[in-house]
Amino acid sequence: HSPGGEALRLLFNGSCDADVNNTVAQATFNEKKWIWVEDKKAGYVAGYITKDMGEQVEVHLNDDSIRIVNVNETDKMNPPKFDKVEDMADLTYLNEASVIHNLRLRYLSNLIYTYSGLFLVAVNPYQKFPIYTDEIIRYYKSKRHHEMPPHIYAIADSAYNEMLQERENQSILITGESGAGKTENTKRVIQYIAAIAGDSAGDSSNTKMLGKLESQILQTNPILEAFGNALTIRNNNSSRFGKFIRIEFNSSGQIVGANIERYLFEKSRVTYQTPEERNFHIFYQLLRGASPQLKSELLLDGSLNDYRFTKNSLKDIEGVNDSTEYQTLVDAMNVVGISENEQSDLFRVVSAVLHLGNIEVASSRNDQAQIYETSSSENVCNLLGIPIAEFTKGLLNPQVKAGREWVTQARTKEQVLYSIEALAKSLYERSFFALVDRINKAIYRPKNSSYFIGVLDIAGFEIFKQEEYKLEGIEWKFIDFGLDLQPTIDLIDKANPVGILSCLDEECVMPKATDKTFVEKLHSFWKDKSPKYQVPRFQQGFILQHYAAKVEYKTSGWLDKNKDPLNENITKLLARSSNQYIASLFSDYLGDITDNDKKNRVKRGVFRTVGRHHKEQLHSLMQQLYSTHPHFVRCIIPNEEKCPGKIDVPLVLDQLRCNGVLEGIRICRAGFPNRLSFNEFRRRYEILTSGIIPKGFIDNKVAAEKLLDAFKLDTSQYRIGSSKIFFRAGVLAELEEIRDTK
Ligand code: ATP
Numbered sequence: 026h027s028p029g030g031e032a033l034r035l036l037f038n039g040s041c042d043a044d045v046n047n048t049v050a051q052a053t054f055n056e057k058k059w060i061w062v063e064d065k066k067a068g069y070v071a072g073y074i075t076k077d078m079g080e081q082v083e084v085h086l087n088d089d090s091i092r093i094v095n096v097n098e099t100d101k102m103n104p105p106k107f108d109k110v111e112d113m114a115d116l117t118y119l120n121e122a123s124v125i126h127n128l129r130l131r132y133l134s135n136l137i138y139t140y141s142g143l144f145l146v147a148v149n150p151y152q153k154f155p156i157y158t159d160e161i162i163r164y165y166k167s168k169r170h171h172e173m174p175p176h177i178y179a180i181a182d183s184a185y186n187e188m189l190q191e192r193e194n195q196s197i198l199i200t201g202e203s204g205a206g207k208t209e210n211t212k213r214v215i216q217y218i219a220a221i222a223g224d225s226a227g228d229s230s231n232t233k234m235l236g237k238l239e240s241q242i243l244q245t246n247p248i249l250e251a252f253g254n255a256l257t258i259r260n261n262n263s264s265r266f267g268k269f270i271r272i273e274f275n276s277s278g279q280i281v282g283a284n285i286e287r288y289l290f291e292k293s294r295v296t297y298q299t300p301e302e303r304n305f306h307i308f309y310q311l312l313r314g315a316s317p318q319l320k321s322e323l324l325l326d327g328s329l330n331d332y333r334f335t336k337n338s339l340k341d342i343e344g345v346n347d348s349t350e351y352q353t354l355v356d357a358m359n360v361v362g363i364s365e366n367e368q369s370d371l372f373r374v375v376s377a378v379l380h381l382g383n384i385e386v387a388s389s390r391n392d393q394a395q396i397y398e399t400s401s402s403e404n405v406c407n408l409l410g411i412p413i414a415e416f417t418k419g420l421l422n423p424q425v426k427a428g429r430e431w432v433t434q435a436r437t438k439e440q441v442l443y444s445i446e447a448l449a450k451s452l453y454e455r456s457f458f459a460l461v462d463r464i465n466k467a468i469y470r471p472k473n474s475s476y477f478i479g480v481l482d483i484a485g486f487e488i489f490k491q492e493e494y495k496l497e498g499i500e501w502k503f504i505d506f507g508l509d510l511q512p513t514i515d516l517i518d519k520a521n522p523v524g525i526l527s528c529l530d531e532e533c534v535m536p537k538a539t540d541k542t543f544v545e546k547l548h549s550f551w552k553d554k555s556p557k558y559q560v561p562r563f564q565q566g567f568i569l570q571h572y573a574a575k576v577e578y579k580t581s582g583w584l585d586k587n588k589d590p591l592n593e594n595i596t597k598l599l600a601r602s603s604n605q606y607i608a609s610l611f612s613d614y615l616g617d618i619t620d621n622d623k624k625n626r627v628k629r630g631v632f633r634t635v636g637r638h639h640k641e642q643l644h645s646l647m648q649q650l651y652s653t654h655p656h657f658v659r660c661i662i663p664n665e666e667k668c669p670g671k672i673d674v675p676l677v678l679d680q681l682r683c684n685g686v687l688e689g690i691r692i693c694r695a696g697f698p699n700r701l702s703f704n705e706f707r708r709r710y711e712i713l714t715s716g717i718i719p720k721g722f723i724d725n726k727v728a729a730e731k732l733l734d735a736f737k738l739d740t741s742q743y744r745i746g747s748s749k750i751f752f753r754a755g756v757l758a759e760l761e762e763i764r765d766t767k
């Protein structure tokens with residue numbers, strides 16, 4: 026290991042008498058036959074065998090109890106010298122118990138990163154460790170991956186170097202459950218790359234001296250988080266959208282720009298949050314942080330408790346000051362170059378959404394909707410630049426086409442409330458998407474771009490089902506995570522036999538269809554026909570088997586939602602708003618809608634449109650990713666209480682099983698995960714032999730082959746490529762051990 030690596034290990038781990046402890050532990054270990062025993066509560070407990078009875082064994086457990094267990098409920102334990110190994114592929118006994126034991130030991134020593142064959146596993150520490158400093162960045166710069174302790178910087182550094190060496194685009198795929206740390210790690214990747222590959226990079230790798238572009242790229246984060254993140258039960262700063270950030274480089278490896286693509290957006294949060302969660306951060310930041318002058322310009326004279334869309338939510342996030350965050354947001358927008366006018370447009374939308382929520386709709390005789398108190402509507406119209414008379418009429422008595430004629434329809438209170446909420450959600454979502462576009466305008470400069478590193482921050486879905494790695498002329502098949510996803514995707518998405526989305530679209534154009542007929546139709550297509558589909562016992566709806574769990578869907582209201590997404594009387598008004606920004610958000614509603622358009626829209630429906638859109642987006646993402654060299658980061662949430670220093674073993678095991686880490690280790694061991702160049706191999710291990718390699722010049726490949734012969738390595742343990750040797754897991758570890766004793 027290089028001095029850099031050792032110094033860092035000391036820094037991270039803080040102890041150097043590990044060897045002494047290890048010797049003692051090893052001696053104790055050797056006296057007994059230690060194993061892991063499956064345990065419902067703890068996951069696994071340690072014990073040693075006191076009696077071997079063939080199929081069963083008697084075990085003395087660590088809590089001094091005795092248990093008789095079946096042998097197949099036990100796992101072999103690795104000797105203590107493997108405690109806290111940096112790459113779990115190196116474990117002699119590779120089983121669930123050993124993997125979780127290792128992660129746990131490391132986590133309790135504040136070591137949150139661990140390699141696991143193909144993956145970097147990152148366990149959320151829920152506390153700030155000093156492992157992301159400029160000094161640490163310098164340690165990792167251009168070091169060989171396995172020389173250094175596992176770290177997200179090592180992944181970023183490999184991606185960067187491999188991009189330059191292999192002249193190939195790279196991707197870093199960061200997945201995990203909500204709260205597991207995807208976004209934090211994504212930020213660290215960007216921070217690292219900005220530091221080593223920016224304008225001013227050269228020698229400094231000093232994050233305080235970044236060039237303008239790099240600062241802008243880093244500052245996009247507080248902006249996106251203000252508008253797209255929220256407090257949820259699982260995460261105080263949960264991203265309610267997925268993103269793919271591409272950092273673009275010129276041929277000499279300098280950053281020339283970046284681009285952000287966003288996927289899915291939880292717009293329903295705008296109008297409804299459970300009492301333990303919050304709306305998007307911006308609502309709280311603006312109401313708490315904006316100056317009195319700005320607030321009065323935005324017609325915001327109330328506080329959080331005065332608006333329907335914020336008053337029922339939680340108000341505070343532990344350790345966060347919304348007013349300070351507001352300042353951070355404004356600073357970030359200034360760095361990115363979002364002008365004051367543009368900022369006020371964005372805030373205007375936020376304020377309009379709040380006022381939309383406060384429009385009180387009453388019901389008159391004949392069940393017709395009425396608005397008696399007009400102050401909120403007036404505010405909305407003022408902010409959005411539209412005339413109030415037409416706005417009110419469009420809400421209460423919209424013009425709709427019946428056959429060939431336009432007729433005025435009377436709406437019920439429920440219908441009006443529904444279309445107000447749909448409008449609020451759509452307005453906010455469109456503004457969020459426009460913000461992402463605006464940010465890209467500031468940082469995306471496709472000229473001069475030769476390569477990119479893409480960082481994907483998205484809640485888990487498996488992308489690389491089967492990938493062939495062609496390296497050095499050696500081929501082997503890697504990943505098949507055995508995640509049986511396609512049947513579920515078909516069930517949702519297929520046109521024939523009719524999947525859920527298509528079926529919904531069909532029902533929407535059927536006269537007299539209801540939510541009930543829709544579900545019945547679904548049952549008739551899929552019940553007992555797909556193993557992933559089930560009929561719930563009590564509710565009207567269906568159950569789908571997803572990635573990690575079964576999810577029950579209640580279908581009430583689906584038909585309506587799919588049919589009447591937005592009140593077109595209002596959206597057409599907005600498209601002609603006196604405010605340019607607002608008008609631009611709805612420009613797709615400009616002009617008269619022809620019968621044909623209308624038919625198409627009904628046919629597409631909002632659900633379909635959204636569904637279709639996501640599908641196309643994901644398809645394009647996959648295409649991009651397939652063309653890259655991927656690096657995988659799996660984030661793990663250690664417990665559900667956001668609590669530092671605590672590992673909930675069953676919870677973690679569940680994630681390791683679902684995210685392919687356990688499977689990945691197995692597969693990695695079946696392949697050749699470690700590699701060394703001929704030169705390096707010779708340099709490191711020539712001392713293990715004497716006189717095998719003749720004096721004088723000899724080709725490195727020939728020398729390496731002679732060494733392999735001398736070590737009497739079984740040929741199944743390695744493959745010889747054109748510049749490197751590839752080893753099965755554990756082989757190099759063994760050679761290293763022999764070398765250490767020399
Ligand atoms: P979501 O899917 O909800 O967006 P996520 O996987 O992006 O979740 P993060 O927001 O990255 O999760 O992490 C949740 C919280 O956990 C962070 O706000 C931070 O407090 C803490 N956290 C995660 N990773 C780290 C880390 N490496 N160091 C310190 N704190 C961390």
Ligand code: MG
Nearest residue numbers: 207208263264
């Ligand atoms: Mg996130």
